[in-house]
Amino acid sequence: MMKYCDILVTGVGGQGIITFGRVLSSVYNKRGVRVMMAETHGMSQRGGSVEVHIRIGDIHSPLVPVGGADVIIGLELIETMRVLRYANKDTIVVANTRMIRPALPKINMPSPDELISKAESLGIKILTVNAHELALKAGSALSVNMVMLGGLVALDILPGKVTKKDFLDVISGLRMSEINSKAFEMGYDAVKTIL
Amino acid sequence: MPNSGESRSIMLLGNEAVAYGAVEAGLEFAAAYPGTPSTEIVETLFKLSKEYGFYVEWSTNEKVALEAAYGAAIGGVKSLVAMKHVGVNVAMDPLSTSAYTGVEAAFVVVSADDPDMWSSQNEQDNRWYGVRSYIPVLEAGSVLELKDVTIEAFKLSEKFKHPVILRTTTRLGHSRAPFNIGELVKRVPRGSIIKNPAKYSVIPAHARQLRRKLVERWLEIEKYMDTAGFNWIEGDGKYLIVTSGLAYGYVKDALSIMGIRNYKILKLSGMVPLPRRLVKKALDGVEKVLIVEELEPVVEVFLKSYAYDEGFSMEIHGKNLVPLTGELNLNKVCMALSKFFEVEYPYNPIKVNIEDFGLPPRPPVLCPGCPHRGTFYALRKAVAKAGVKPIYNGDIGCYSLGVLPPYNMQDTIVEMGGSIGFANGFAHILSDKEIPIAIIGDSTFFHSGLPPLVNAVYNLAPMLVLVMDNRVTAMTGAQPHPGTGFYQDGRDAPVIDIEDVARGMGVKHVIKFDPYNINEAVEKLTDALEIVKEQRIPVVAVAVRACSLYIDSIARRKGVERPLYSIDLEKCTACGICYNAFSCPAIVPLEDGKASIDPTLCVGCGECVYVCPYNAIHTIRPWTKEFESLWW
Missing domain, CATH: 3.40.50.970 (Thiamin diphosphate (ThDP)-binding fold, Pyr/PP domains)
Incomplete structure (x- = not known):
């Protein structure tokens, strides 16, 4: 088992990023493994950028260091790019290919393919998932967070031998648990096939 | 999300842990004005008050809240008041004299500071308020200690019948960590009328007496800080690291990541007043000191002065290695330690020039329907x-x-x-x-x-x-x-x-x-x-x-269907008024510049109908009586 694992989750306020973090931390807390999670609060409800830091293991502080993320999970592509400073050459980035337009007048949206190839050209390992489409297939656009959580678990790099079942147990306690479980499974399978 | 009964600990937001700690410590009265990052403390207390009987209110501002809690504490009731750091400015008038009068029961003032200004206008360090008001300041060494340090704040206040500032920060109050909840006991507040004007009516003649007693009491509190369980020395070595509050967590992690072994730590969760004897003990036999504290050099100023008084002459580093602005993180602490110990900095981020990506900014915006x-x-x-x-x-x-x-x-x-x-x-x-x-x-x-x-x-x-x-x-x-x-x-x-x-x-x-x-x-x-x-x-x-x-949120909870609006693409001329000038996040431009309403974001307010000069926006699910009845 790794000594600790640093995970950064990013996206847009309203995408369920905090729920993502709470499910993950609940799985570890149930096993008696120390986990800390830091959230941006206050203005995050208002459609701004949101970062959630999750650190698992024998740690005393909650923030993932710049250049120190083991995994970056991006629920929205622009926000994923915005946090690439947390990556090092071994970091795995799992990104939803979907972009959400910021509610600002007269902005130019970048192209997803260009963003991804720019990141790759810097030597960043990036796996992409169309989580929005999978979430709709599972039954709700709101379950993008669970698709991406499934994707994280599929990487098989989480410490402490946690299983898919550990996650599904916690997800079963959420609202819309059937859709969320399905979304989790679909995200898991999607990442397994591209690994 | 509640954890199952078999687990030993539950995950709590730091602010929730402060609330649980206060109730464990016997809280009887709480007041606050909401302010990020303090709000969840009293929100949690509202939830707990039903079962545990204590009084809790949202007051009209921080001064009123502080006076209410201060008054209750003079009346012999264990009290807490919580506010964001700049709220303490509003409450500063009564707080400044509260140490003169003291109280009859515990009086804990939670100051939720916001280093990095995540949702504030400044990043003032309220430890200074403790210094200039003769009020002890406690701050947890990491979010893991937050509940215990809250209980310690009540103990200290109760022992000296003196106000105590419990300083939290955004990072402490808004992090989640595992906590074990102790026994909670029901307490209905019952205070009494106090007739002691020499103590509580601060006319000049009384105030002069009180000030002399305050200075004496301050020395007693300093001695308490020397031996209190939340301050300690750990490790051994010629190099000493002094940590104030949550810096301890970062320092512990950084030392472990960097594989540094020969060091001594003076861990301070009670840093105002700075425990003089404990500091002396920590400095003995040390060649070099690094003080790690977030924002201002509060510990540094006092520690350097004590070191001079005691005749120490070692190198003492602080704000020359640890930045004065912004919140601490592992990068800043590792950088300071790498210079101090002359070891390699452990992180090697991929160099990303974010400007090259041409990313549009995403500030927080007014919600749909605002x-x-x-x-x-x-x-x-x-x-x-x-x-x-x-x-x-x-x-x-x-x-x-x-x-x-x-x-x-x-x-x-x-x-x-x-x-x-x-x-x-x-x-x-x-x-x-x-x-x-x-x-x-x-x-x-x-x-x-x-x-x-x-x-x-x-x-x-x-x-x-x-x-x-x-x-x-x-x-x-x-x-x-x-x-x-x-x-x-x-x-x-x-x-x-x-x-x-x-x-x-x-x-x-x-x-x-x-x-x-x-x-x-x-x-x-x-x-x-x-x-x-x-x-x-x-x-x-x-x-x-x-x-x-x-x-x-009420509509969702009650299962009331929201109204919904839509764009008539025949009438839409792609003028952009609705998504540019009006700028509702639920209205997005299509590729041809015409507008489209995202049904997952639209809350059905209908404001945009007035905004469109071409009458292209219409309702496809009108306001119902049920929906109308949610508003007041």
């Missing part, structure tokens, strides 16, 4: 119609976001109540066509808008005071306030009506409008501005419409 959007839109039109040149004196709340494009309608924002306050200055220095427009929220109006409004009436200050009344303290998560009509737990509360308040203060023209009816809003605001221009007096306009995010 009534403030309609008010800003109408106000801009009214200003043009009335032919006035405005300065927009803004204030603290969701409407602060009006500073951003496309509105650009907050020319000054400094502090709670500053809108009307600043307008009192501009009113007397501008030409007749230039008018200050003070924009203030409902909760902020009650918090600190009343005295400056009285001033404007008395001193005949021409201004438009626009109260954006969304019925709740929306910015911090929809807490009720004196105008709301209900308490946090849903019980009915008396309503203090903003229009009545303004009239009672002598405002001659008070108007009210619904920002969802933009045409009416433009008309009424134009009239209001014309009165200000012609009669040179203050006019109050109240825009009344509840927070859409709050209504949406």
Whole structure:
């Protein structure tokens, strides 16, 4: 088992990023493994950028260091790019290919393919998932967070031998648990096939 | 999400842990004004109060909250007051003298500081307030200690019958970590009348006596800090690292990541007053010292002075290696340690020049359906119609976001109540066509808008005071306030009506409008501005419409279907007014520039109907009586 694992989750306020973090931390807390999670609060409800830091293991502080993320999970592509400073050459980035337009007048949206190839050209390992489409297939656009959580678990790099079942147990306690479980499974399978 | 019974610990938000700690410590009275990052402390206390009997309230501002808790503590009841760091500025008058009088039971003041200004106007370090007011300051060494340190704050306060500042930060209060909850006991507050004017009526003759006793008590408190369980020395070595509050967690992690072994740590969770004897013990035999603290050099200033007094002459590093601005993180602490120990910095990020990516910014914006959007839109039109040149004196709340494009309608924002306050200055220095427009929220109006409004009436200050009344303290998560009509737990509360308040203060023209009816809003605001221009007096306009995010949450909870609007693409001319000038996040441009409404974001407010010049927006699921009944 790794000594600790640093995970950064990013996206847009309203995408369920905090729920993502709470499910993950609940799985570890149930096993008696120390986990800390830091959230941006206050203005995050208002459609701004949101970062959630999750650190698992024998740690005393909650923030993932710049250049120190083991995994970056991006629920929205622009926000994923915005946090690439947390990556090092071994970091795995799992990104939803979907972009959400910021509610600002007269902005130019970048192209997803260009963003991804720019990141790759810097030597960043990036796996992409169309989580929005999978979430709709599972039954709700709101379950993008669970698709991406499934994707994280599929990487098989989480410490402490946690299983898919550990996650599904916690997800079963959420609202819309059937859709969320399905979304989790679909995200898991999607990442397994591209690994 | 509740954890199952088999687990030993539960995951709590730091602020929740503070609340549990307070109840474990025997809390009987709590008061607060909401403010990020403190709000969840008292929200959690509201939830716990039903079962555990203590009294809890949202007060009108931090000074009132502090006085209520201070009064209760003088009456012999264990009390807590919580506020954000700048709220302590508001409460500073009574707090400054509270150490002189002391109290009869524990009195804990939670100051939730915001290093890095995640949601604040400054990053003041409130440990200084403890220094200048003779109030001890405790801060957890990491979020893991937050509950225990809260209990220690109550113990210390109870022992010395003296106020204690429990300092938290955004990173402590808004992190989640595992906690074990101890036994919670039901306590219904029962205080008593206190007749001790020599202690509690601070006339000069009494105050001089109290000040002498305070200085003596301060030395006793310093001794307590020397041996208290939350301060300690660990490890051994020639190099000493001194940590203040949450710096301890970062230092522990950084040392472990960097594989540094020969070091000594002086861990301080009680740093004001700095424990002199413990510091001396830690400095003995040390060659070099690094003080790691967030923001200001509070420990550094005192430690260097003590070291000089004691004749130490080793190198002492602090703010030369640890940045003075922003919150701490592992990068900053590792960098300081790498210089101090002369070892390699452990992180090697991929070099990303983020400008190359051409990413659009994503600031927080007004929510879909936000009534403030309609008010800003109408106000801009009214200003043009009335032919006035405005300065927009803004204030603290969701409407602060009006500073951003496309509105650009907050020319000054400094502090709670500053809108009307600043307008009192501009009113007397501008030409007749230039008018200050003070924009203030409902909760902020009650918090600190009343005295400056009285001033404007008395001193005949021409201004438009626009109260954006969304019925709740929306910015911090929809807490009720004196105008709301209900308490946090849903019980009915008396309503203090903003229009009545303004009239009672002598405002001659008070108007009210619904920002969802933009045409009416433009008309009424134009009239209001014309009165200000012609009669040179203050006019109050109240825009009344509840927070859409709050209504949406009730609608979801009650299963009430929201109305929905849609764009008629035949009529849409791709003019962009709805998504550029009005800028609702639920309206997005299609590839041809025509507008489209995202049904997952639209809350059905219908404001955009008034905005579209081509009548291209129509309802596909109209307002029902049930939905209408959610608003008040």
